[in-house]
Amino acid sequence: MKVGIPRALLFYKNEKLWTKFFDELGIEYIISPETNKEIIENGSKYAIDETCLPIKIFLGHVDYLKDKCDYVFIPVIKTAQNTETCLNFRAQFDLIKNAFRKDDLKILFYNEDSGKKYKEPKAFKKLCKYLKIKRSLGKYAYRLAKQTQLYYEFFRTERQEDIMNTTNKLKVLVSAHAYNVGDKYVGEPIINMLKKLNVEPIIAEYFDAKKCYNASLQVSKTMPWSYNRHLLGAIELYRDKVDGIVLITTYPCGPDSMCNEMIIRTYKDIPIITLTIDAQDATAGIETRLEAFYDMLNAKKE
Amino acid sequence: MKGYLGIDIGSISTKGVVIDEDNNIIASEYLYTEGDPMGAVKRLLKVLETQLQGKDVNIVSVGTTGSARKLIGVMTNASVVKNEITAHAIGTTTLHPDVNTIFEIGGQDSKIILIENGYVVDYAMNTLCAVGTGSFLSSQAHRLGVSVEEFGEIALRSKHPTNIAARCTVFAESDLVHKAQIGHSKEDIIAGLCKAVVTNYLNNIGKGKKFTPPIVFQGGVSKNVGVKKAFEDAVGHEVIVDPNGHLMGAFGVAVLAKRSNIEKDFSFDIIDTNFKTIGFDCQKCANHCEIVCVYKDNKLIDAWGNKCDNGAVKIS
Structure with a gap:
C-alpha cells in the first residue's frame, strides 16, 4: 500500500509527525513536490472560483497524487488549542471527495477534534484501526512521531529566538500561515526578497503555539480561528523585538481579512504592511512595496 | 556644471528631470509612454538634450523609478534604481520640507504617504483594483466626449455634483450612463466623477489613516482642479498642488542619484543605440x-x- 501526502495546508504544520508515523509503521508514502505553476493551474480547474488560493493549491497537489498512489491522505483538523480552525480545514474531506468524484479517489481519512471526542492520540488510534495495524504498534509509532515533531518545533523556535536576539540586521516579523510562508510559490519569494534587502525575516509561525495562544487571549477573548490566534499571539509577544511587521495573506482568505484588519487597528505604533497574494505571476508590485517598506524602516532606525 | 538625471517611467506617462547640485530643475519633460517604455525614454532624452543645449551641463549620475525602472535602469546605466514610493516621498520632502501627508494619484496606481519630521512613517498603495486612478478618469472623459485636460474646469462649473457609485469601474460606468440618460447635466456628472474618485481613494487607500496638514496632492491627476477641489471638500483642509507635482517622482529619484555619490558615465548617445x-x-x-x-x-x-x-x- 502506498500513501500520498499532499504538500499543502496542514502538511506544513505536521510534516515530521506524519512522515515519522508512516516511517515507523513501514508504510510506503510519497509526498507531492513543491508547489509550481502547473500544480496551481490544475488545482484551479477543480475549484470553484471563490475558494482561496491555498485550497486551490491543495487540490492541485491531490490531483498530482491521484494516479501515483493507492490512498491520498486527507487530514481534517477541526480544532486546535480548543479553538476552531477555518471552515476550509473542516470541509477538506467532503471537498476532496466531491471535487474528485469522477476519479474514483481512495482517501485515507484522519479526523482530529481536540475539543471533543477525537483528540490527537485518539485520532491516530482510529487511523491505525482503519489501516489494520496492531494497537500497541500504532501507539508506539504515534508517540515516537509526536516526539520528533515536538523536538523539531522546539529547536526551530530556539534557533529563531537566537537569531532574533543576536542579529544586527533589520528584523521583520512575517505573520503568515504555515502553508503560506512555507510554500515555494506563495511565501518563499517574499522571504527571499526580504533576505535580498538584507532584512532578517522572523517567522511568526515558528514560535511556540501554546505560548502564542495564551498571549493572544490578552488581545481578544472572542476571536475564533486557532491558527490566526497563533499569529496574533506571536505579534503580541515579539513586537518590541522587531522593526516592522509584514502580513502575508492569500486572496480571498476569510479569517485573515478580519484578523489582519484587527491587528492593524490594534498595533498602531509599529509599521505594518499587508501583502495580498493571488495566483498572479508578476512579483513587481510586491517588490515595490517591500522596498518602500525597507526604506521606511531604515530611515526610522537611523 | 554637474547635472543629475531622474527618469520616472509610469504606465501612462514618462517623466524626466535634470537637476543641478542645488536641486534646481534645469530641464524637464512629460510625455506619454504609449506602451513602449524604451521608445518613450529615447524621445524623452531627445527633448532633454535640446533643452540642455547651450548650458554647460555634464550628467554624472542617473536615477530611475516607476514601473519600468529596472529596464530603463539597465538601458541608461543608472546609479540608483528606486521604488516610486520612496522617490515621491524624497522629492516632495525636498521641495516642501514641512509636508505631513502626500496624496498621489497616477495613471495606474494611487498611493498615500504619511510623513513625520521628514521621514516616511506609513504608506498605502492600491492593490488589485484600479478604480479612481488616472486611466479610469481618462476613459470616462473619452466616453463623455471631453478631453481630460478640460475635465477639471468643467467640474468646477457644477453646483450639484451627481452621486456616482465609485466602488468599481464597471458599476461607475453603468451608473454614469444611467445618470446621463435620466437627464443630469454633463457638468454635474463630471463633478460627480471627481467626487467619486476622491471618495473611493479616501475609503480604500486612506482607510483608517489620519490626514494632518500640510497636504500635498501630486501625480498626473493632481492637474485636475476638479479632483483637487473635491479633496479639499472631503478632508476639510487646504490641499497644495505643486506646479511640478507631476514630475515629483523623477525629481525625487534625481535627488537620490545625487545623494548616492555614485558617478557613472552617461551620454545622450543611447538615443541612437539600438x-x-x-x-x-x-x-x-x-x-x-x-x-x-x-x-x-x-x-x-x-x-x-x-x-x-x-x-x-x-x-x-
Whole structure:
C-alpha cells in the first residue's frame, strides 16, 4: 500500500509527525513536490472560483497524487488549542471527495477534534484501526512521531529566538500561515526578497503555539480561528523585538481579512504592511512595496 | 556644471528631470509612454538634450523609478534604481520640507504617504483594483466626449455634483450612463466623477489613516482642479498642488542619484543605440517563468524573470 501526502495546508504544520508515523509503521508514502505553476493551474480547474488560493493549491497537489498512489491522505483538523480552525480545514474531506468524484479517489481519512471526542492520540488510534495495524504498534509509532515533531518545533523556535536576539540586521516579523510562508510559490519569494534587502525575516509561525495562544487571549477573548490566534499571539509577544511587521495573506482568505484588519487597528505604533497574494505571476508590485517598506524602516532606525 | 538625471517611467506617462547640485530643475519633460517604455525614454532624452543645449551641463549620475525602472535602469546605466514610493516621498520632502501627508494619484496606481519630521512613517498603495486612478478618469472623459485636460474646469462649473457609485469601474460606468440618460447635466456628472474618485481613494487607500496638514496632492491627476477641489471638500483642509507635482517622482529619484555619490558615465548617445528586449518562456521546470532578455546592439546586457537558478541567463 502506498500513501500520498499532499504538500499543502496542514502538511506544513505536521510534516515530521506524519512522515515519522508512516516511517515507523513501514508504510510506503510519497509526498507531492513543491508547489509550481502547473500544480496551481490544475488545482484551479477543480475549484470553484471563490475558494482561496491555498485550497486551490491543495487540490492541485491531490490531483498530482491521484494516479501515483493507492490512498491520498486527507487530514481534517477541526480544532486546535480548543479553538476552531477555518471552515476550509473542516470541509477538506467532503471537498476532496466531491471535487474528485469522477476519479474514483481512495482517501485515507484522519479526523482530529481536540475539543471533543477525537483528540490527537485518539485520532491516530482510529487511523491505525482503519489501516489494520496492531494497537500497541500504532501507539508506539504515534508517540515516537509526536516526539520528533515536538523536538523539531522546539529547536526551530530556539534557533529563531537566537537569531532574533543576536542579529544586527533589520528584523521583520512575517505573520503568515504555515502553508503560506512555507510554500515555494506563495511565501518563499517574499522571504527571499526580504533576505535580498538584507532584512532578517522572523517567522511568526515558528514560535511556540501554546505560548502564542495564551498571549493572544490578552488581545481578544472572542476571536475564533486557532491558527490566526497563533499569529496574533506571536505579534503580541515579539513586537518590541522587531522593526516592522509584514502580513502575508492569500486572496480571498476569510479569517485573515478580519484578523489582519484587527491587528492593524490594534498595533498602531509599529509599521505594518499587508501583502495580498493571488495566483498572479508578476512579483513587481510586491517588490515595490517591500522596498518602500525597507526604506521606511531604515530611515526610522537611523 | 554637474547635472543629475531622474527618469520616472509610469504606465501612462514618462517623466524626466535634470537637476543641478542645488536641486534646481534645469530641464524637464512629460510625455506619454504609449506602451513602449524604451521608445518613450529615447524621445524623452531627445527633448532633454535640446533643452540642455547651450548650458554647460555634464550628467554624472542617473536615477530611475516607476514601473519600468529596472529596464530603463539597465538601458541608461543608472546609479540608483528606486521604488516610486520612496522617490515621491524624497522629492516632495525636498521641495516642501514641512509636508505631513502626500496624496498621489497616477495613471495606474494611487498611493498615500504619511510623513513625520521628514521621514516616511506609513504608506498605502492600491492593490488589485484600479478604480479612481488616472486611466479610469481618462476613459470616462473619452466616453463623455471631453478631453481630460478640460475635465477639471468643467467640474468646477457644477453646483450639484451627481452621486456616482465609485466602488468599481464597471458599476461607475453603468451608473454614469444611467445618470446621463435620466437627464443630469454633463457638468454635474463630471463633478460627480471627481467626487467619486476622491471618495473611493479616501475609503480604500486612506482607510483608517489620519490626514494632518500640510497636504500635498501630486501625480498626473493632481492637474485636475476638479479632483483637487473635491479633496479639499472631503478632508476639510487646504490641499497644495505643486506646479511640478507631476514630475515629483523623477525629481525625487534625481535627488537620490545625487545623494548616492555614485558617478557613472552617461551620454545622450543611447538615443541612437539600438535596444531591444526578447521575452521567452523558460521550459526547464513546471513554473514556465517568463524571462526577459535585454540586448544593446544585439549584445545581451541583462536578463530577469527567473524564479530559480535553472532559468538564469548567463551574461558574457
